[in-house]
Amino acid sequence: MRIGELAALAGVSTRTVRHYHHQGVLPEPPRRVNGYREYGLRDALRLARARRLTELGLSLDEVRDVLAGDSARELREILLELDADLARQEAAIRARRGRLAALLSEESPSPDDAVSPRMAEFLRCLEPVRDSPFAAADAELLALLDAAAEPDDRDRLLALMRPMTTPEALARAEVLYRRLAELDGADPADPRVGALAADFAGHLPRELAAALARAMPGADDPFFRAFVADLSPAQAEVARQAMALLAGGESS
Amino acid sequence: MRIGELAALAGVSTRTVRHYHHQGVLPEPPRRVNGYREYGLRDALRLARARRLTELGLSLDEVRDVLAGDSARELREILLELDADLARQEAAIRARRGRLAALLSEESPSPDDAVSPRMAEFLRCLEPVRDSPFAAADAELLALLDAAAEPDDRDRLLALMRPMTTPEALARAEVLYRRLAELDGADPADPRVGALAADFAGHLPRELAAALARAMPGADDPFFRAFVADLSPAQAEVARQAMALLAGGESS
DNA sequence: CGTTGACCTTGACGCGACGTCAACGTCTCT
């Protein structure tokens, strides 16, 4: 038998047969005078077995060991291990499909939803104040906190932020953002800085403030530095002082 | 933020971040004077989104398109396609686990079982006559037929071979194999050749004979040639004549 | 006799999402 006939018999490609030779799964048969490989029944049988085993999901290394192996004991171990692995894969796929189904049930999925559909909904509630660049930065910060957190933490975070979506809270937030905008070119030592920091700290629900303080400990936290990077000096000072108030308020 | 901080924030490796730059998933941020990349909040947010999408199973190309894409319409298409793909994978894994479970329920799985547990059982029934090399070749041939066939065909094949496992059939087979062994050095024109070929043809169940004739049409079939390759000239002649009788018997 | 076309040979690159050196520069701390 030549390689093509052998391959057709086992239902694989000739490339596969040669690959198996290279990997030691199938021994190299004797050659004819012209260099062609000449196969016998035993090769076909071994190839068929190899194919079955690979279809079960065994790696070529494992197939080689099993087919060469003298102990059927090894095979059982390998199969058990493989089954456990497949079980893990199946669970992972089901989990992914579950999240996909949740996403697809949305009327209009967006990449924001991919981060967290409910957070996206929350951010839409904040639309009225989002025309301010500071509010936009805040929104990014929240979305990122959401993305970085574990699912359980995310739910808690969203619960904490719920109070901020009331009309009164939104109105207060709009005033705060306007006062922040007015500090654009101001001196960091401007007296309005301390007052605004206090008002911002007071505006946040107490437990959300605590969560923020835990997420960004200190003014040298890279997360916090990235947050204030886009702000002017006086505005950044507001953020720093507000953070200090939140951290202090928590420790007391 | 430097690359390590960004990566830790998103829960990926720095290698992954650089890979995403290379693939266009994440834009290259500005550099500091020392050449270090300097990231902002927006980068972190985008990276977090990318991570979520890849965890859902999207390829990096798809992630790039979705994050850059202006149409949420594309995303829905991609997700639907992905879900279908995952469904296929899940079904494939379940099928494999089913076969694995069947294999593992055997008391002592062997590579032969991997080809077909019931065929292995059948071959064990033939043990009494397997000390003959011809019988061994026959067994290989049958196992290979089994391996090459589709599951449905396999069941039919096994049903056809059942009559050969009775004690009387095994006793007859033993005699036939002994007569074949006696022809080892004989002339292909020996009168015993024709007689033995007729007896072999008569020994096989009629429908199994038909199946064999279909599987190996003619004496130039590579399958058949591989089968007789190990036999002496007179023995090969027995096989040829028996095949001819089977083929003729079917056509009539 | 040459040619076509189907087979065979070895060798090498490609895929996908990174992991893992290698060889080197930079920063901080002691």
Next chain:
DNA sequence: AGAGACGTTGACGTCGCGTCAAGGTCAACG
């Protein structure tokens, strides 16, 4: 000043083959 933890680019390895590339071999046909 040295150590150790960061950063930089570049290139190879993973896994099971698919897919050229650049030929040699063989049977059949005109």
